Amino acid sequence: MKKSLLKLVEMLLLICLVAGCGKSAAPDGGAMDESISKADSYITVGFSQLGAESDWRSANTESMLSTFTEDKGYSLIYKNGQQKQANQITAIRMFIQQDVDYIVLAPATEDGWDSVLSEARDAKIPVIVVDRRVNAADKNLYSCWVGSDFELEGKKVSAWIKAYTEQKGIDPSDLHIVNIQGSIGSTAQIGRTRGLANAAREYGWDLMAEVSGDFTETKGREVMGALLKRFNNINVVYCENDNEAIGAIDAIESAGKKVGPDIANGEIMVVSFDGVNEQALSYAREGKISCIAECNPLHGPRVEALIQALEKGNSPDKYNYVDEKIFSSIADVKSITVGNIEYQVEMP
Numbered sequence: 001m002k003k004s005l006l007k008l009v010e011m012l013l014l015i016c017l018v019a020g021c022g023k024s025a026a027p028d029g030g031a032m033d034e035s036i037s038k039a040d041s042y043i044t045v046g047f048s049q050l051g052a053e054s055d056w057r058s059a060n061t062e063s064m065l066s067t068f069t070e071d072k073g074y075s076l077i078y079k080n081g082q083q084k085q086a087n088q089i090t091a092i093r094m095f096i097q098q099d100v101d102y103i104v105l106a107p108a109t110e111d112g113w114d115s116v117l118s119e120a121r122d123a124k125i126p127v128i129v130v131d132r133r134v135n136a137a138d139k140n141l142y143s144c145w146v147g148s149d150f151e152l153e154g155k156k157v158s159a160w161i162k163a164y165t166e167q168k169g170i171d172p173s174d175l176h177i178v179n180i181q182g183s184i185g186s187t188a189q190i191g192r193t194r195g196l197a198n199a200a201r202e203y204g205w206d207l208m209a210e211v212s213g214d215f216t217e218t219k220g221r222e223v224m225g226a227l228l229k230r231f232n233n234i235n236v237v238y239c240e241n242d243n244e245a246i247g248a249i250d251a252i253e254s255a256g257k258k259v260g261p262d263i264a265n266g267e268i269m270v271v272s273f274d275g276v277n278e279q280a281l282s283y284a285r286e287g288k289i290s291c292i293a294e295c296n297p298l299h300g301p302r303v304e305a306l307i308q309a310l311e312k313g314n315s316p317d318k319y320n321y322v323d324e325k326i327f328s329s330i331a332d333v334k335s336i337t338v339g340n341i342e343y344q345v346e347m348p
Contacts, residue, residue, distance in 0.1 A: 042075040043102070043307065046095030050108040050132075051083040053183070053215045054243045055277040060106070060131065060297040067300030083183075085109060089116045096123045102307055103127045105142075109185040110135040117141035128306055130299045132187035139318070143310065146302045146320040150188045153293040154195015156326045156343060157271050159336040160291045161236065162203055167332050170264060172204040176233045180213040180223050180248055182240040188215075188295070192240045192273060208234070213244040220247030228255050235263040237270045242280035245272035245289055261290045261330055275327055275348065284348035285329050292348060294324040 045068050049061050061078075068076040077100065079091035085108045095103050096119055103125055107113060113134045118141060120127050127142040134142065165175060179196055182189035193210060200207040208231055213220040220239060224247065227234060237252070239245035249259050252268050260267035272280060275294040283289040302320060309316045326336065327348040335344050 041073065042070065043073060043311070044075045044077065044098075044100040045102045045104060045307070046077045046079070046091070046098070046100040047104045047106075048079050048081060048088045048091040048095070049106050050081045050088065052080060053083060054241055054274070056241060056274045056295060056297050057215075059276050060299060063298045063300035064104070064303070065300075067304050072304075081108060083108060085112055089113075092116045092120060096120055096125060099123070100125060102310070104303055105129050105134070106131045107134050108132075108183070110187055110190070111185065114138070114141065126310055128303055130303060144306055144316050144318050144320060146299055146306065147322065148188075148295050148324060149321050150191025150295075151195050152191075152338065153273055153295060153324065154192040155199070155338045156195075156293045156336060157192075157238070157273070157291055158195055158199035158203075159338050160326065160328065160333055160345065161269075161271065162199070163333045163336055164261065164290070164330065165263075168264060173206065175205040175236055175263075176231070177205055177207050177236040177238055178227050178231070178234050179207065179210040179238045180220055180227075180240060180244045181210055182212065182215045182244075184212050188273075189240060196238050213239070213247070215241045215243060217243040217247040220244030221251045222247070224248035224251035225255070228252065228257070235268055237268060239270060239272045241295075242272050242274040242277040242289075242292065245270050246277065246279055246283070249283065249288055259288045261287060275325075281327075281348045284327055287329055290330055291326065291328045291345075293326050296322045296324050 047064055052058055068074040081088040088108060092103060093116060103120055105127055110133055114136055117127060117136060121141055129142050129145040131147045133145055179193060181193055197207065209227060211223050213223045220243060237248050239248055249270055252259050258267045259270055261269050263269050269290045271291045272289050273293045273295050275281065275292045276297055280289060284292050306316050325346050326343055328345050329347055333345055335342050
């Protein structure tokens with residue numbers, strides 16, 4: 001009896017062992033194999049966005065999220081750096097550990113990326129930089145870049161100011177300009193600041209101050225309020241993005257001054273960049289913002305095209321610029337010329 005019971009127990013254990021072995025073998029076939037095969041078919045993209053400091057940045061993020069979707073064959077890992085480079089470096093190292101296929105980086109600043117980009121290269125993961133650039137000693141640390149020519153944007157706005165004031169007969173020395181800059185060290189700030197500074201030197205404008213507004217409405221309002229207390233003759237405010245311009249306009253109007261293009265009669269002209277924020281576009285249509293240089297945030301499809309080129313073994317151009325317009329509702333200036341190229345001024 002005991003022997004029969006022992007044999008029964010042994011048979012039950014053997015059945016359980018066989019069943020267990022069969023279960024552990026599921027990755028070699030069946031439904032589990034199908035899910036793994038499906039995951040392996042995706043192109044995995046790690047996207048490190050610098051933050052969400054402006055409407056432009058939000059539109060840029062949405063362009064990426066709507067492009068790299070599963071129904072298009074992508075698996076996207078998105079990380080918001082919250083304006084801190086250290087967070088972005090941590091995210092890139094996480095992407096490397098996860099063995100993603102591509103890394104897309106929208107850097108907070110230009111400097112300080114060499115080490116982590118070297119790690120990505122050692123892991124044989126291509127890096128595509130978007131919007132702002134990285135100042136890497138070895139340009140081969142990243143595959144390519146896509147974004148705007150920020151200095152050209154600055155030159156366009158400066159050319160518009162020159163054309164408009166000349167038409168109005170305003171002497172260059174009577175232009176008293178303050179620049180509310182973007183986040184210091186970012187490519188957009190560097191390019192847009194340079195565009196204005198060079199124009200001011202060339203045309204004899206009085207560039208009185210350059211102060212960072214960090215690309216935010218709150219800081220733009222704060223900085224403009226301080227500048228109005230510091231100077232009593234400001235007649236042009238050059239804001240390096242729309243959010244700063246909205247804040248600056250609020251500060252100007254709160255101080256009892258009028259915003260507009262008629263600087264010969266005491267108005268304060270505001271010019272800006274991006275052309276994404278609807279309130280800023282409304283201000284442009286009203287003339288509160290005299291001119292906006294477009295900065296196109298829709299980089300998702302452009303980045304996808306670069307990834308598809310790399311997937312095919314092609315070598316895309318290192319630097320890929322997006323086409324951009326210039327807007328103004330003021331009819332006095334129909335077009336501007338920068339570098340022998342004519343740009344039509346369009347209604348916002």
